[in-house]
Amino acid sequence: MDYTERPLRRVSSHQGPVVEVTEDIVSLPNGAASVREVVHHPGGVCVAAVDDGGNVAVVRQYRYPFGKVLLELPAGKLEKGEDPFDAVKRELSEETGLEADRWTELGHIYVSPGISTEKLYLYLASDLRQGQAHPDPNEFLDVEMMPLAELYRMAVDGQIHDAKTVVGAMKAMVFLDRPDRN
Amino acid sequence: MDYTERPLRRVSSHQGPVVEVTEDIVSLPNGAASVREVVHHPGGVCVAAVDDGGNVAVVRQYRYPFGKVLLELPAGKLEKGEDPFDAVKRELSEETGLEADRWTELGHIYVSPGISTEKLYLYLASDLRQGQAHPDPNEFLDVEMMPLAELYRMAVDGQIHDAKTVVGAMKAMVFLDRPDRN
Numbered sequence: 001m002d003y004t005e006r007p008l009r010r011v012s013s014h015q016g017p018v019v020e021v022t023e024d025i026v027s028l029p030n031g032a033a034s035v036r037e038v039v040h041h042p043g044g045v046c047v048a049a050v051d052d053g054g055n056v057a058v059v060r061q062y063r064y065p066f067g068k069v070l071l072e073l074p075a076g077k078l079e080k081g082e083d084p085f086d087a088v089k090r091e092l093s094e095e096t097g098l099e100a101d102r103w104t105e106l107g108h109i110y111v112s113p114g115i116s117t118e119k120l121y122l123y124l125a126s127d128l129r130q131g132q133a134h135p136d137p138n139e140f141l142d143v144e145m146m147p148l149a150e151l152y153r154m155a156v157d158g159q160i161h162d163a164k165t166v167v168g169a170m171k172a173m174v175f176l177d178r179p180d181r182n
Numbered sequence: 183m184d185y186t187e188r189p190l191r192r193v194s195s196h197q198g199p200v201v202e203v204t205e206d207i208v209s210l211p212n213g214a215a216s217v218r219e220v221v222h223h224p225g226g227v228c229v230a231a232v233d234d235g236g237n238v239a240v241v242r243q244y245r246y247p248f249g250k251v252l253l254e255l256p257a258g259k260l261e262k263g264e265d266p267f268d269a270v271k272r273e274l275s276e277e278t279g280l281e282a283d284r285w286t287e288l289g290h291i292y293v294s295p296g297i298s299t300e301k302l303y304l305y306l307a308s309d310l311r312q313g314q315a316h317p318d319p320n321e322f323l324d325v326e327m328m329p330l331a332e333l334y335r336m337a338v339d340g341q342i343h344d345a346k347t348v349v350g351a352m353k354a355m356v357f358l359d360r361p362d363r364n
Binding site for chain 2: 001003004005012014016017018019021023024026028029030032034035036037038039041061062063064065066067069070072077105106107108109110111112113114115116117118119120137138140141156157158161162163164166167170171174175
């Protein structure tokens with residue numbers, strides 16, 4: 001069966017600084033009409049940067065939607081037309097000062113596919129070199145290195161909550177454990 | 183250092199069918215002012231329902247923001263004031279007809295904490311009984327059982343992309359492997 005929902009007309013559109021929100025009237029597979037609200041997001045990148053000692057770079061950052069500081073992997077939004085691989089190198093360098101000689105794609109995730117176009121590309125970075133961080137002057141975050149095994153345990157035990165960090169930590173752990181890599 | 187961002191005033195608010203989007207002027211830790219856009223989402227629930235043979239219930243559903251069918255764990259939005267545990271039992275029954283005698287909390291995730299309040303509660307359900315599905319008449323989805331080990335492999339290999347499904351499959355796999363449970 002074809003489950004395609006066909007757009008009939010756009011009834012609302014709201015442009016904000018980061019996202020646009022649209023409402024479309026759509027035709028459902030049974031011929032009925034319904035409304036589909038979509039949050040259009042530029043997408044982003046996220047990186048598990050792991051050093052030779054098995055430590056991963058994490059940032060602690062205030063997240064206004066939840067009113068608290070969260071522990072996350074370094075990440076950021078894609079700039080318009082930016083290649084995800086360029087973006088992740090830029091974000092890692094800006095937030096932590098780290099550069100990496102070895103990069104592995106860990107796939108992409110849709111963070112909320114029922115309503116949002118946000119697509120997030122995940123990477124594993126290794127063979128790290130420490131350079132100078134140069135965060136946005138209005139971006140405040142603490143960077144630290146912690147054992148990847150500890151971040152993985154926190155993800156499994158539900159002690160960290162940022163979805164990209166949970167996925168990135170778990171995927172990085174699985175990947176680095178693979179006998180064909182080491 | 184205190185990284186709290188203090189709201190000064192709301193400059194925009196847009197109410198849609200599912201989400202409200204607000205823009206606040208906030209005071210940053212360095213005293214500068216900035217804008218914080220927030221997508222207010224009701225939150226949701228997601229469940230890995232695993233039978234005695236190690237098969238997990240998955241749904242294939244058209245996702246309008248991406249214009250394609252995605253493979254996902256059963257999930258749904260919280261109704262206003264609804265308890266997450268009531269919601270997850272309701273969603274599992276509606277979408278798949280399954281009921282479960284054993285429930286385990288797998289924690290919650292923030293799917294996009296830089297911009298969205300969406301909080302998603304994850305569960306593992308087992309000791310399943312098959313009842314009658316009763317999907318929303320305007321909701322079209324195919325339900326199937328597949329080996330959890332296969333869903334896990336697809337998550338690790340980047341063949342599935344829905345974030346809650348990746349997290350749920352990986353956490354369920356870790357949890358069911360734990361020697362203290364079996």
